[in-house]
């Protein structure tokens with residue numbers, strides 16, 4: 048596969064990590080509560096694993112670069128979607144519209160996902176792109192970096208589109224919201 052895999056920190060800037068953990072323990076649920084104050088959109092990231100679609104709801108999505116056009120997301124190391132992305136070398140990010148809470152919930156459940164009623168097609172890379180998302184990007188894996196219990200995946204955008212109308216589904220403090228709600 049033609050992408051960069053950084054498995055050690057040799058070419059990353061070294062930094063000194065302060066020993067905060069002794070004075071400020073932070074467990075997973077507290078970290079979720081604090082970072083839940085960072086409002087995000089909601090996406091479903093799709094790929095292929097063993098010839099079948101795989102997907103997960105994800106909000107760890109960010110724009111990275113305009114030239115080349117890069118985006119990133121962070122799948123859990125144990126997730127099926129991480130395996131699919133690593134195996135196939137591609138993924139799509141489908142940005143959900145308001146009213147898509149059920150899709151977000153279905154694709155955040157562990158195990159096989161419910162694809163019934165989801166219209167999708169394979170885009171240029173082969174990643175499933177939803178017909179009814181607000182916007183989507185189709186990416187080949189550009190780089191990946193270790194990120195603790197998650198993987199930091201950077202994708203180069205090969206194709207992208209957005210609907211002219213529609214509002215996003217938002218996620219804030221553990222709940223779903225719409226613009227102005």
Ligand SMILES: Cc1cc2nc3c(=O)[nH]c(=O)nc-3n(C[C@H](O)[C@H](O)[C@H](O)COP(=O)(O)O)c2cc1C
Pocket residue numbers: 089101102103104105106107108120121122123125126127128129151154155156157158197218
């Ligand atoms: C709003 C929301 C955002 C999420 N974002 C992420 C994420 O960025 N990375 C991640 O690994 N899991 C995230 N999850 C959890 C995954 O959707 C969930 O673990 C899913 O079952 C993984 O599926 P898979 O193992 O089939 O890939 C999120 C869940 C919700 C509801």
